[in-house]
Amino acid sequence: MTAVVSLAKPTKATTAQASVRRYVQRAELALGLPDYKALASLGLSPDPLQQLAAAMASVRTEDGEKAVAVFDLVPVSEQRLARRRRRLMARAARRGPSAYGERLTGGLGGGGFWGSATAAWSGGAGASSRSERIPRQTDLREGVGKLEPSAGAVFAVQILLRTEASHPQLALARMHQLIAALSMTSGENYLKAHRPRRWAIGRFERRFASGEFAPRRRQWLTVPELAGWLKPPTVKCTASSVVRSGGLVPPAPADLPVYTGQHDLIPLGAVVYPDGRERIAAARVQDLLFGLxxxxAGHGKTEEALVQCIAMAHSGYGTWFLDPHGEGWMRAKPYLAHPKIADRLWEINLAKADPEQPVVSWNPLSMEGRSLPDVQDIVRSVTEGIAAAQDWGDNAPRARTILARASQALALLNLQAVQAGHPEAQCTLFQLRTWLTDEEWREQLLPKLPDRVRAYWETTFPKLGPDAVPTVTYAIDRLDTSQSLQGFFGSPRSAYDVRHAMDTSKVVFVCPSGSESDALVSCLLIHDLHRAGLSRQDTPRERRATFWAWGDELTALDSSSKGFLAAIAEQLRKYEVRFIGMTQMALRLSAITRQALLQNQSWLSTCAADYDEAAFVAKRWNGHVSPETITELPKYHYVMSVNLNGARTTPFRVRGLPVDEVFARYDNPAGIAALDQAIDSNLNRRPLGDILADLEELDIVVLAHHTGRRAGGPSAGDPTSVID
Known part of the structure; x- marks a missing residue:
């Protein structure tokens, strides 16, 4: 049985190149001295393959050049080795004293050299007489050389070199490069190149092509002499022609589910299974709660998330995708333009500011569909969202109190408006500024509030310093600088309701505006997601529809949400909300968020990363993957571990799949126009210009509804100014 190892620079010759005359150089390498003398044992540093790989890298395959080095190996049996040792020892005996540095007497009988050698390998037993000197072990090693019994496996070797080029000197140069690269084995022995004669070229080509084993002379090599050539290139082999394996990663679990569109599976990417075939692997929905x-950047995290979001949408699940840049939404849109999804799809795109552009609105203070006990949740969501985005922390207790009290007052007024059948008279976030800065407007509305709420504004608030209010209104002033945000937050009635999206399995894409207020918007959205998830306590567990949420640019979200991402990871799994976060740098996440995500994640995935980030992730896999392996991952390749059947898998390698490869059958760009119309209907989108015009009059509408008068006007009791 022959083991064949071939080292070659890959070629791809064109038809034109094939028609050009080719010049070929051939050589066989054989030991220059007897085979019991050893070649140099090659270590790992420097890598012996470095010079050979460099020689291969210089081959211009685009010009049709070729360079191939073939090593044919045949194991040598122990019987043949034993016979060879006996012959070597006999020949050494005939050479006399110079062979071992001492005079050897006797023949090959019971005494003399043979008896001495036998005694030496048997520990001295059997020596013919005390006066006969036993050869030293060093002498015996000199006699048999590298073929001593402790040498281990020995192989008969045939080494053939062949180069090809369009010019004879080029072919000869490539051959010299190969010979020079292999000459580094020179030690006690060396490899000598032999060119076949013209009549032997046919035999050489037959041996080269078929692996026929007929070396020029006997040449037996041990493992130390061969290992440097037969091992894979190490990290110290830096030649550009070396194809890297990407490091050692455990194989994928044999029972990892295969995704073909099943409702209860979420796709992960392409994985090589134990049978060697590549399939789309998946995790079970029941096993995947939170992911990280x-x-x-640019290595496929968002693309991977879009594949999963689209899969879940087509499987009937509700999804929520926070896409800060809007690129993901534009990528996914053609694959969601289908009738079975159109009536479930919401688009909240805050980058559009054309007056005629239909936009959706969200009023975080809206009380439609809510009752008095919900007021405290609304107040907390708005207060925590704005406070976190402003980075107040514990350093602004007065500002937090004012904001909470103002939100409470407006929420109570909104509840009255809704109960009276006039939801269009609800206050928005922009009325927080009016409430705090327009004393006359506030005083006219105070009588509509409960006594305990009114008491704060009548007794405590007037005693606060004048610098307290600007701290609170600063956030509203920031929102007021963007027309798209005015449209989103400026309508009394909300079409965006994430709790409703959870319960009815809506497909939601949220794209902030890209303005300097993004942190505030994202913070309010994250806090509202948390509030809506907790509010599902009022629904029996078996009736809670599973809802998937993805958050891109997690570091930016975390810096603005101040701990609420951790709360989502810790609490919302109980209410069937599954969250998957994406970030470039886990080390930049706050400690509380990072700990919560890692503690509760059932899916951890990484593409290529900086060494510090890679070391951080590799540590979570208990040494199964090295940081170097992660840093060298090719683009769109990942290492990940998931929960499978209730237990964590070892990490395995995944090739990321683009949306158009996985869901080519869903691509429907012609349906985008109809999809936009469906979204307009789903969200009751209105032209931005109309919303902005109504916002200009909203203070008057609110005051008129609750008091029957306009700001600065006479009371409703005056017959000259009654407002119907």
Whole structure:
């Protein structure tokens, strides 16, 4: 049985190149001295393959050049080795004293050299007489050389070199490069190149092509002499022609589900299964609660998330995708333009500011569909959202109190408006500024509030310093600088309701405006997601529809949400909300968020990353993957571990799949126009210009509804100014 190892620079010759005359150089390498003398044992540093790989890298395959080095190996049996040792020892005996540095007497009988050698390998037993000197072990090693019994496996070797080029000197140069690269084995022995004669070229080509084993002379090599050539290149082999394996990663579990569109599976990417075939692997919905995707920008995290979001949408699940840049939404839109999804799809795109552009609105203070006990949840969500985005922390207790009290007052007024059948008279976030800065407007509305709420504004608030209010209104002033945000937050009635989206399995894409107020918007959205998830306590567990949420640019979200991402990871799994976060740098997440995500994640994935980030992730896999392996991952390749059948898998390698490869059958760009119309209907989107015009009059509408008068006007009791 022959083991064949071939080292070659890959070629792809064109038809034109094939028609050009080719010049070929051939050589066989054989030991220059007897085979019991050893070649140099090659270590790992420097890598012996470095010079050979460099020689291969210089081959211009685009010009049709070729360079191939073939090593044919045949194991040598122990019987043949034993016979060879006996012959070597006999020949050494005939050479006399110079062979071992001492005079050897006797023949090959019971005494003399043979008896001495036998005694030496048997510990001295059997020596013919005390006066006969036993050869030293060093002498015996000199006699048999590298073929001593402790040498281990020995192989008969045939080494053939062949180069090809369009010019004879080029072919000869490539051959010299190969010979020079292999000459580094020179030690006690060396490899000598032999060119076949013209009549032997046919035999050489037959041996080269078929692996026929007929070396020029006997040449037996041990493992130390061969290992440097037969091992894979190490990290110290830096030649550009070396194809890297990407490091050692455990194989994928044999029972990892295969995704073909099943409702209860979420796709992960392409994985090589134990049978060697690549399939789309998946995790079970019941096993995946929270996930964390890490790695460099542009390496496929968002694409992977879009594949999963689209899969879940087509499987009937509700989804929520926070896409800060809007690129993901534009990528996914053609694959969601289908009738079975159109009536479930919401688009909240805050980057559009054309007056005729239909936009959706969200009033975080809206009380439609809510009752008095919900007021405290609304107040907390708005207060925590704005406070976190402003980074107040514990350093602004007065500002937090004012904001909470103002939100409470407006929420109570909104509840009255809704109960009276006039939801269009509800206050928005912009009325927080009016409430705090327009004393006359506030005083006219105070009588509509409960006594305990009114008492704060009549007794405590007037005693606060004048610098307290600007701290609170600063956030509203920031929102007021963007027309798209005025449209989103400026309508009394909300079409965006994430709790309703959870319960009815809506497909939601949220794209902030890209303005300097993004942190505030994202913070309010994250806090509202948390509030809506907790509010599902009023629904029996078996009736809670599973809802998937993805958050891109997690570091930016975390810096603005101040701990609420951790709360989502810790609490919302109980209410069938599954959250998957994506970030470039886990080390930049706040400690509380990072700990919560890692503690509760059932899916951890990383693409290529900086060494510090890679070491952080590799540590979570208990040494199964090295940081170097992660840093060298190719683009769109990942290492990940998931929960499978209730237990964590070892990490395995995944090739990321683009949306158009997985869901090519869903691509429907022609249906985008109809999808936009469906979204307009789903969200009751109105032209931005109309919303902005109504916002200009909203203070008057609110005051008129609750008091029957306009700001600065006479009371409703005056017959000259009654407002119907």
């Amino acid at each position: 995707q890490l790695g460099k």
